[in-house]
Amino acid sequence: MSNKIISAAEYAVETFDLAKSFGSYRALRGVNLQVQQGLALAILGPNGAGKTTLIKLLSGIMRPSKGRIMIDGLDSRENSLEVRERLGLVAHQSYLYSNLSAEENLDFYARMYGVPNRQNRVSDVLKLVGLDMRRHDRFSTFSRGMQQRLSLARALLHEPSLLLLDEPETGLDQQGLDAIWSILKSEGEKRTIIFSSHNFERALSMCDGVVILAHGRIVFQERACNLDMQSLRHKYLEYTQTVTL
Amino acid sequence: MSFFSQVLAVARKDIISELRTREIISSVLVFAILVLVIFNFAFEPDQALLSEIAPGIIWVAFVFSGILALNRTFIPEKEEQCLEGLMICPVDRETIYLGKAIGSLFFLLMVEAIMLLAFALLFNVAVFQLEMIVIVLLTSLGFVVVGTLFSALAVNTRAREMVLPVMFLPIITPVIIAAVKASALVFAGKSWSDIVNWVIMLVAFDVIFIVVSYIVFPYVIEE
Ligand SMILES: Nc1ncnc2c1ncn2[C@@H]1O[C@H](COP(=O)(O)OP(=O)(O)OP(=O)(O)O)[C@@H](O)[C@H]1O
Ligand SMILES: [Mg+2]
Numbered sequence: 135m136s137n138k139i140i141s142a143a144e145y146a147v148e149t150f151d152l153a154k155s156f157g158s159y160r161a162l163r164g165v166n167l168q169v170q171q172g173l174a175l176a177i178l179g180p181n182g183a184g185k186t187t188l189i190k191l192l193s194g195i196m197r198p199s200k201g202r203i204m205i206d207g208l209d210s211r212e213n214s215l216e217v218r219e220r221l222g223l224v225a226h227q228s229y230l231y232s233n234l235s236a237e238e239n240l241d242f243y244a245r246m247y248g249v250p251n252r253q254n255r256v257s258d259v260l261k262l263v264g265l266d267m268r269r270h271d272r273f274s275t276f277s278r279g280m281q282q283r284l285s286l287a288r289a290l291l292h293e294p295s296l297l298l299l300d301e302p303e304t305g306l307d308q309q310g311l312d313a314i315w316s317i318l319k320s321e322g323e324k325r326t327i328i329f330s331s332h333n334f335e336r337a338l339s340m341c342d343g344v345v346i347l348a349h350g351r352i353v354f355q356e357r358a359c360n361l362d363m364q365s366l367r368h369k370y371l372e373y374t375q376t377v378t379l
Numbered sequence: 380m381s382f383f384s385q386v387l388a389v390a391r392k393d394i395i396s397e398l399r400t401r402e403i404i405s406s407v408l409v410f411a412i413l414v415l416v417i418f419n420f421a422f423e424p425d426q427a428l429l430s431e432i433a434p435g436i437i438w439v440a441f442v443f444s445g446i447l448a449l450n451r452t453f454i455p456e457k458e459e460q461c462l463e464g465l466m467i468c469p470v471d472r473e474t475i476y477l478g479k480a481i482g483s484l485f486f487l488l489m490v491e492a493i494m495l496l497a498f499a500l501l502f503n504v505a506v507f508q509l510e511m512i513v514i515v516l517l518t519s520l521g522f523v524v525v526g527t528l529f530s531a532l533a534v535n536t537r538a539r540e541m542v543l544p545v546m547f548l549p550i551i552t553p554v555i556i557a558a559v560k561a562s563a564l565v566f567a568g569k570s571w572s573d574i575v576n577w578v579i580m581l582v583a584f585d586v587i588f589i590v591v592s593y594i595v596f597p598y599v600i601e602e
Contacts, residue, residue: 195463218469229464233396245388246468248381288464 141220143207146171146296146326147192152201153350154187161187163350164201169343171206171295174327176337176358179347180374185330186226188347189300192328193223206295219247222294224302228285232274236265236284239273240291247292259287262317279310286314290321297321299329303336315340334366348374385470389478394485403451403486411444411494419501426503433504434562438555440494441518445487446543449526452483453534462534472597480527487519510565510574517581518558521588525551528592531600554584 147169154162162184169175177185190196192203194210194217203210205217223229230239240256249255260266263283268276276284282302289297302314315336318327322340331337337344338358344366346354353373361369397403418436422428456462465475495506495515526547533542561577 194467215469215471218467221467223467225463227460227463229461231392231396231459231461233399234392238392238395242388242392243464243468245391246385246465246470248385248469 141171141206141295143204144171145169145204146173146206147328148204149192150202150204152188152191152203153199154184154191154196155199161350162191162198165347165350165352167345167352169326169328172323172326173342174322174340175329175343175345176341177328177330177345177347178332178334178337178370179330183347183374184350185347186300187350189223189225189298189328189330193221193225193298194218195223195225219292220295222289222292222297224282224285224289224297224299226300226304228273228281228288230273230281230284230288233272235270235272236260236276237269239284240287243288244291249292255291259291262290263287264313278305279307279313282306282310283313283317286317294325296326296328299327301330301332303331303333334363334370338363338366346370346373382474385468385474386478386481389465389475390481390485393479393482397482397486403448404490407444407447407486407490408493410447411440411490412497414440414443415494415498415501424502429502429504430566431563433498433502433566434559436502437495437498437506437562438559440498441491442522442548442551442555444490444494445519445522445526446547448486448490449483449523449530449547450533450540450543452479452527452530454530454539457534466600472600473593475600476527476531476593476596479530480523483527483530484519484523487523488516491515491519504566508565510571511562513578514558514561514565514574514581517578517585518554521554521581521585522551524585524588524592528596528599531596534600554581554588557581557584 145168147167149165149167152162152165152167153160165188177188179185187196191198192205194214206220208217210217231242234242237256237260240259241252244252244256257266260269263286265280265284265287268280273281273284282305286302302318303311306314318340338361341358343355343357344361345352346369354369356369415436422432424432453462456465498504499506526543529543529547532546533539536542557577557580561574561581564574564577
């Protein structure tokens with residue numbers, strides 16, 4: 135495994151005045167985001183703030199209504215294939231086929247991404263997420279936590295330099311959470327990670343930076359080292375006017 | 380190099396999945412054979428009548444079972460919520476199109492082979508002639524290349540299952556007419572020189588459809 139997956143560009147992600155409308159509803163209203171290479175960034179924000187929309191735009195699933203996205207210094211529209219090669223995405227859906235086994239699913243994506251030494255790499259990521267014992271079982275027989283782990287394996291298969299995760303904690307028990315976060319901790323050393331979350335504690339402990347999104351705008355942005363739980367909660371309340379537990 | 384391996388990866392995945400569940404093949408096959416049996420009882424054809432109506436029967440069964448099969452090209456990707464995963468792969472849209480078309484052609488040819496066998500047994504008509512096989516291959520090709528395009532269109536439409544019968548049938552009709560005419564000549568014992576014009580027409584339609592579908596597909600699959 136190469137450790138040189140981080141590119142020379144200063145920023146892994148840069149967005150310029152990024153906007154997305156659904157009909158007349160403006161879900162994102164001019165987001166300017168800069169994420170340095172190799173850092174981990176948490177996106178916080180209340181329901182409907184636009185976190186999923188932002189991640190879908192970054193991953194190329196959705197097209198922006200306005201604005202530009204640069205990934206590793208490449209314009210995501212002009213260099214869409216190169217950009218897609220650099221991205222890994224864990225979304226709400228697993229993007230895995232229920233009738234195929236874990237191994238067949240990963241093998242399919244490995245072929246699509248042109249992963250070298252396919253079989254070895256598939257075995258490696260299956261071990262990484264602790265599913266190599268279940269490699270021949272159909273995806274439909276997996277529990278929610280196992281599905282999420284296999285989804286993470288799919289996203290890491292091609293060694294993306296940028297890993298995007300949309301609320302990776304949804305539906306996981308404590309064990310599942312620990313498994314996912316310990317994988318992310320080690321994988322995060324090699325790449326840039328952006329994830330959306332409602333978990334402040336995790337955001338502070340995992341990340342180098344925190345962004346709060348509200349009503350489609352970035353309302354707050356700070357390095358995690360300058361924040362503690364109380365100040366983050368305070369800022370969150372101040373900027374989103376929502377009570378949190 | 381990687382283009383072809385990615386095309387084959389898409390086709391391969393669909394074929395593995397289908398051979399495991401046999402969802403398409405079994406339902407389409409039951410349907411096709413039912414059509415043949417019903418026609419058999421409806422007409423109780425003698426040999427003279429049969430050679431006249433056989434092409435019609437075959438191609439009616441073919442068209443309707445083909446539509447059933449093509450409806451399962453992209454809709455399962457959407458239902459399994461895998462379409463987005465496919466779309467963020469670092470491949471051109473054309474790669475996905477070709478992979479899907481090859482997978483569908485595989486299913487369709489499999490169903491047709493069994494259907495023709497059933498037809499030969501039920502009606503005692505010699506369908507497995509070189510001429511007929513060429514006609515079936517050419518027609519299936521045209522059917523699949525356009526059908527895959529419309530199947531992608533159907534995914535982003537509300538009345539998904541309606542798109543193929545309503546929009547795709549009128550477009551594919553010239554191909555089916557050519558196929559019916561050509562196979563009528565084959566069953567009447569005519570030689571290559573008699574059917575060659577229809578075969579050329581099939582080839583021409585295939586070429587046009589392949590080129591147009593290949594170009595249009597990226598725009599269709601984008602929402
Ligand atoms: N496909 C869509 N069509 C119409 N409106 C949409 C669509 N997707 C999102 N929206 C709207 O955009 C806004 C932002 O949604 P988004 O899913 O990005 O929020 P979120 O921050 O991820 O929320 P949550 O915490 O609930 O996941 C919401 O008001 C939502 O209703
Ligand atoms: Mg969301």
